[in-house]
Amino acid sequence: MTTPPAPRQSGARVWRAADMADPSTWTWQLDDRHVDLLIEAAADPASRAIDAMRTEIMALRERLIEGRAFELVRGFPAREVGPAASAAAFAALGNVLGRPRSQNASGDLLGHVRNVGADLRDPTVRIYQTDRRQTFHTDSTDVVGLMCLETAAEGGESLLVSAGAIYNEMLDRSPDLAAALFEPVATDRRGEVPPGADPFFLIPVLSWHRAELTVLYQRQYIESAERFDDAPRLTDRQRSALDLFDDIANDPEFHLRMELQVGDMQFVHNHSLLHDRTAFVDRPGSPRHLLRLWLSVPGDRELPPVFRQRYGSIEVGNRGGIVVG
Template sequence: MNEPAFDLPPEQLGAAAWYGPEMAKRTDWLMALSPAEIDEIETAARTLAARGTDIAAITASDFPLPMLAARLKSRVEAEVLNGRGFLLLRGLPVERWTMREAATAFYGLGVHLGSPRSQNAKGHVLGHVRDLGLDVKDPNVRIYQTHERQTYHTDSCDIVGLLCLKTARSGGLSALVSSTTIFNEMRRRRPDLLRLLFEPIATDRRGEVPTGQKPYFEIPVFNWHRGFLSAIYQRQYIDSAQRFPDAPRLGPRQIEALDMFDALANDPSLHLFMEFKPGDVQLVHNHTLLHDRTAFVDWPEPERRRHLLRLWLAASGARPLPEIFAQRYGSVAVGDRGGIIVHGTTLHAPLEAM
């Protein structure tokens, strides 16, 4: 006897279902920091940096932001977690800061929005996005460590934050696309393929395997839980998970569904390109957006090369996630989930790419 067909969630009509060309005409996603707010951040950062404070141990109470904290948290909850899914802060004076001051300022902002999570097996709660000259074809290399295009993906946290310190000679544009809009388009055009993306699929952990877990996790691309549509996706890692003999095989129709997902993400009528300036902070909601970076050509001088700092945050005001996310997130407890922890991981905030 055949099982009843899975009922797709309804079309999503909220602010998270946006289209790039329309979004590019708007400026409400840009939050310019005032001189007084910048001074507040700088004072807190320089005070802690001068003491040599352990960045990974900084809490919100250590980093007082009497004017900015409430405004920032309010906008993040309304616009990032419950709205379009992203916000760009502009104006941090990174050109006059040391690396320690910049890292302290960024981390201090982050702890007002959530709990920083480990971004790799080394326990980095502060990440450095630089080209380390590594080969993306190496199954233990993650794409942010190269100069190649990343392709649209999510990170393993509620919010990913990026602080631009230096830009590349050319390329390296940020790109965003709404996974909610991709869902709507697939629902209208090919609901038969969309249904397949609600089934578990193997995704490679790229060698960063928590104790007792498989070298891949099995979470559906789309997840409908308590009225929330959430996505988790990295196509290269889905494909590379097929290297494991015990990983469930991708069938032709699953591949067709993934190819359609990718085609929609790469459709100029859906996505949005954004050029970072030094001092910009981009905050992105992983459950409703996918992000990408175009390939870039860097400067020959090491001190001029493209350099971003990154935070993965577990937000206290985040949505509920289904239990299956615990395979990747460790837990689904709001405010204490996400990140990568393996045996022997010690949390720390390095001041250079490692």
């Protein structure tokens, strides 16, 4: 029986669904002043209008990396101003919150999350390019931001869960399986391979470093890494640990569900929370469409050296993203 290296977790980022029952506690409702400043910043970045919101954006950053680890920003009139101005406003806010990072092999800093009809049987396809459920996972950056430009006809709900809350529950149920999450597992890079690197990386689901519990997880890509002959296979114990981790994450007692409305911006701290999206059906002629930012955030935690495999640099404020050339 192995003892987990991390103690029981506590603090604002360790929560269950009931703790987040009141949306007003995790929603920043923009007022007319905020909207005017964001629209001005979108129309003319040289105006520096966004600087008038800097204090509030820094408070948002603090809540992400030290508080509950997520926030919904609501009230931007995306339909009225159109997709180009909405994207520019989203980017302006994100550029104050952190440093944008590449999201794919093409180097896109502002990504598009929508169903492009991709086939998950293709090992280079990323799940966000489909209409399938994503399952709980993290992205390869400090903070992921989403902005909703169009909702689905059905489904497409956003789900969030606390890694610390899952870990505590695993300690209660099976300390040995909790300990297994700190062992390296192979994760498929899905064709986005840096020069000289393996087509998979070996990083534990949970890491304990500088008194911080950090999560990195995508179950489907762990499974698909086994297409490589030299990728380590999951042991039965590791597979049981991942199954229990998934079972807890999928328990409605643990995860929060929210529906993003047009104009909503959601920001999530990837090292503390996992996120998910339910399967969806597009509206004919007006498919579900979200914009995405990956942000490296100044003042965030240090990451363990093993994260260099995925992040390249682990320098705080200048790390993460996908670099293949």
